[in-house]
Amino acid sequence: MRRISGEILSQHRSEDLLGLLKTPSRFARCIPGVISYENLDDKSIRVRARLDISDAGIPEMSSITSTLTITLASIEGNMARYRISGRAAGSSYEADLTIRIEPLDNGSMVTWQADISLGKLLEILDRFVGVEEIAKRIASLAVKGVEKCLKT
Amino acid sequence: MATYGGRFDVAVIGGGIVGLYSALDLTLRGFKVVLLERGAIGSGTSGRMHGFLHSGARYAVRDPNAAIECALESKIVSEVAPHAVENTGGYFVAVERGDEDYLDEFLKGLRDTGIPHRLVDPGEALEEEPNLSRSLRAVVEVPDMVVRAIDVLGSIALSAYIEGARILENAEVVGFKIAGGSIEEISVRDKISRSLRSVRAELVVNASGPWAGKVASMAGADIEIMPTAGSMIVIPARLSRRIINRLRPPSDGDIVVPYAGSSIVGTTARVVEDPDQVEPDEEEIELLLEEGSKMLPMIRRIGYTRVYYSIRPLLRAEGEMAGREATRDFKIYRHGEPRNMISVVGGKFTTGRLVAEKVSDEVSKALGSSKASRTRGYRLRQASEEDLADIDPQLKALAMDMCDKRLLDYERLCSALYRVIAHHISLMSRKDLGWIL
Numbered sequence: 282m283r284r285i286s287g288e289i290l291s292q293h294r295s296e297d298l299l300g301l302l303k304t305p306s307r308f309a310r311c312i313p314g315v316i317s318y319e320n321l322d323d324k325s326i327r328v329r330a331r332l333d334i335s336d337a338g339i340p341e342m343s344s345i346t347s348t349l350t351i352t353l354a355s356i357e358g359n360m361a362r363y364r365i366s367g368r369a370a371g372s373s374y375e376a377d378l379t380i381r382i383e384p385l386d387n388g389s390m391v392t393w394q395a396d397i398s399l400g401k402l403l404e405i406l407d408r409f410v411g412v413e414e415i416a417k418r419i420a421s422l423a424v425k426g427v428e429k430c431l432k433t
Numbered sequence: 434m435a436t437y438g439g440r441f442d443v444a445v446i447g448g449g450i451v452g453l454y455s456a457l458d459l460t461l462r463g464f465k466v467v468l469l470e471r472g473a474i475g476s477g478t479s480g481r482m483h484g485f486l487h488s489g490a491r492y493a494v495r496d497p498n499a500a501i502e503c504a505l506e507s508k509i510v511s512e513v514a515p516h517a518v519e520n521t522g523g524y525f526v527a528v529e530r531g532d533e534d535y536l537d538e539f540l541k542g543l544r545d546t547g548i549p550h551r552l553v554d555p556g557e558a559l560e561e562e563p564n565l566s567r568s569l570r571a572v573v574e575v576p577d578m579v580v581r582a583i584d585v586l587g588s589i590a591l592s593a594y595i596e597g598a599r600i601l602e603n604a605e606v607v608g609f610k611i612a613g614g615s616i617e618e619i620s621v622r623d624k625i626s627r628s629l630r631s632v633r634a635e636l637v638v639n640a641s642g643p644w645a646g647k648v649a650s651m652a653g654a655d656i657e658i659m660p661t662a663g664s665m666i667v668i669p670a671r672l673s674r675r676i677i678n679r680l681r682p683p684s685d686g687d688i689v690v691p692y693a694g695s696s697i698v699g700t701t702a703r704v705v706e707d708p709d710q711v712e713p714d715e716e717e718i719e720l721l722l723e724e725g726s727k728m729l730p731m732i733r734r735i736g737y738t739r740v741y742y743s744i745r746p747l748l749r750a751e752g753e754m755a756g757r758e759a760t761r762d763f764k765i766y767r768h769g770e771p772r773n774m775i776s777v778v779g780g781k782f783t784t785g786r787l788v789a790e791k792v793s794d795e796v797s798k799a800l801g802s803s804k805a806s807r808t809r810g811y812r813l814r815q816a817s818e819e820d821l822a823d824i825d826p827q828l829k830a831l832a833m834d835m836c837d838k839r840l841l842d843y844e845r846l847c848s849a850l851y852r853v854i855a856h857h858i859s860l861m862s863r864k865d866l867g868w869i870l
């Protein structure tokens with residue numbers, strides 16, 4: 282298990298962001314690289330997404346397709362918790378994602394933290410390609426995607 | 434014919450595109466070379482590729498240097514092995530809304546790298562390739578080609594043998610005898626006679642692809658390799674004249690290669706622990722069917738007849754890297770110990786000749802030679818009467834029987850003959866080494 286985290290400034294109001302996070306299907310629609318998704322119930326969705334692995338040094342492949350299930354575990358006050366499980370590059374992964382949104386004068390501060398558990402093969406892969414960096418990039422792209430989504 | 438009982442200048446381990454071209458290159462520079470392949474020629478990664486001879490377009494945005502090298506090398510391959518190359522051309526097709534976002538960047542990449550291209554009207558593309566999706570949004574034509582890997586590998590093996598190299602299939606390296614920091618002797622399991630043999634060489638080239646880490650570790654050297662499997666599915670119909678690529682940054686399931694009467698849909702990236710233990714993955718197969726049928730909808734309707742895998746190595750190694758990296762995806766290692774081993778890992782089939790040239794430059798330097806590579810303009814020998822005449826009358830007779838253009842199955846028989854040739858020259862090489870009478 283490893284923990285990665287980050288924070289990103291958003292120009293949107295905290296209630297708009299939280300509104301989006303309440304509904305996984307709305308959230309999923311905003312994430313870049315999502316190819317398709319299906320609602321499993323009102324709190325869970327199964328997503329097929331293309332993950333950017335261009336830093337991995339596989340010239341034939343700058344992204345790979347991953348299938349993952351995202352479940353909204355809880356949303357209380359300004360904090361949402363998600364449970365994520367999926368498969369990529371032939372190996373499984375799980376993550377507990379916590380997103381906290383603090384209102385600012387001109388927008389919001391999005392703070393996120395993920396406890397990630399990688400399958401055996403992804404653990405090995407991590408020695409070569411820096412899975413943590415890839416996860417951070419995906420998180421950053423996801424927040425940017427949400428920003429773009431709220432603009433339109 | 435020279436005798437080969439003594440010491441070789443170079444022993445090359447691995448009978449893929451890089452190992453074979455290294456054997457040919459070094460032989461043409463005047464070295465006495467033996468190549469050891471644990472299975473059949475091309476049985477590792479090279480003979481399991483998708484048949485795509487890259488114009489470079491696929492790399493034009495992300496890796497312009499690799500794109501330029503692919504453009505040059507694919508032209509060279511088509512010139513030195515015209516019998517193994519089909520000049521199909523290729524289309525990059527946008528079939529979904531997001532695909533078009535990549536168009537401008539892609540066209541700029543092609544312009545910057547000098548790769549010839551043409552924006553094609555979707556209507557015209559559909560006339561040319563009627564099985565393409567009716568959702569075509571944009572099409573770019575590029576000079577991709579199809580290559581028959583086994584024919585090329587057989588031709589290189591034949592050429593290397595004729596020039597004086599000895600090529601042994603079913604000769605698995607199982608250990609090294611090291612003395613004074615150098616490899617003194619290579620232990621080889623001869624799978625034909627089921628006996629242990631030894632080979633001596635001044636310098637050892639480890640060109641065993643995803644197995645290079647295992648081979649290096651036998652010599653006490655460290656190359657950490659992460660094998661990744663790429664899956665391909667075979668559709669039993671040729672659905673296009675050209676290679677069809679998805680217009681988007683390279684990802685899984687975005688190429689369809691017309692290969693003889695079939696279509697090959699590829700590829701994927703899956704981490705595997707052992708390159709010899711790869712199991713089918715239903716999710717991957719479904720992904721290839723889904724993505725492939727977005728470009729050519731008939732793929733879903735026809736279905737696939739078989740799945741095969743190619744193993745690529747992801748690299749990480751300790752120690753000093755030798756030579757220039759021609760592309761980001763291959764590395765040449767001059768090991769500190771054993772001092773007389775050079776390992777090469779990675780590369781594409783399209784640029785295999787160039788990688789071998791760089792390896793051979795390193796070997797030449799290590800052996801004190803300044804002779805330059807000649808493979809760039811060296812026309813590879815073919816499975817023809819003329820090229821086989823001096824080697825063996827049986828092979829010549831086979832070529833007359835099998836590579837007869839008047840036969841219905843000329844192409845298939847001729848390809849099969851390259852396997853026979855590789856097997857035959859392996860037997861003759863065994864004789865030359867005194868392994869069989």
